[in-house]
């Protein structure tokens with residue numbers, strides 16, 4: 001069925017009088033809806049983000065070069081950002097999600113700050129990394145998952161006796177900026193003085209658990225095949241806007257599509273994904289994205305693990321989450 005023939009969709013021929021009328025409208029910051037209604041009211045989601053795979057072997061040399069060129073102190077956050085070619089204006093990896101790869105040498109640290117954007121990290125490699133979240137100091141090892149929920153003070157670094165550390169940052173910066181709701185503050189101290197964070201009568205909208213160690217998550221994943229990082233108090237997502245999970249892939253998954261975006265990192269093993277008709281061959285530390293309403297499936301000949309984070313909690317909270325197996 002041709003869309004322009006469907007009742008309720010615009011099909012207006014331009015005439016000199018109409019064109020003159022459009023120019024009059026434009027002069028007064030006005031517009032004729034019938035000219036762009038099809039664009040702003042699509043039949044189904046039309047993400048600007050494209051499916052994309054970043055191979056670790058392409059990212060890694062550039063990530064490792066950053067510390068040679070700029071100090072962690074001067075950069076404040078020395079991160080190589082993964083920007084979707086369709087979402088450059090929002091610095092998004094896909095949809096409303098941002099991701100970057102951060103590198104830190106032993107003894108380096110970032111100064112304490114907080115922001116309205118929620119953040120999560122998946123540690124890719126290294127020993128001695130730590131983060132301090134609202135005063136609580138957490139030691140991070142490879143494949144650990146850690147939260148810095150919105151509004152929490154945080155600083156992080158690598159102990160002097162550690163090794164060069166690399167992790168993936170995931171934030172909802174594009175969501176905060178598209179809602180015009182982002183804030184950023186600098187802590188009065190350069191680094192926070194560590195102190196235990198009380199958990200009694202926890203009323204905050206995010207998980208009281210900030211650190212999810214790989215070994216225990218992986219043990220559960222082996223039996224469940226999918227491991228959701230959860231807020232243990234609610235059984236829901238770790239933060240109000242973003243969720244995260246591990247998936248054990250062996251054989252093929254069923255094709256699915258849904259609203260909301262997903263950023264994947266291959267945490268172990270190798271396999272492939274078909275995303276919007278494109279085939280991505282991935283191996284450990286490769287990062288790829290699934291834009292909203294894009295059909296995809298995964299596969300692996302031998303057991304592989306995919307880490308991912310998503311904006312499903314934000315979509316669900318707004319009643320916008322929808323999925324289809326077709």
Ligand SMILES: [Fe+2]
Pocket residue numbers: 113114115119154
């Ligand atoms: Fe931050």
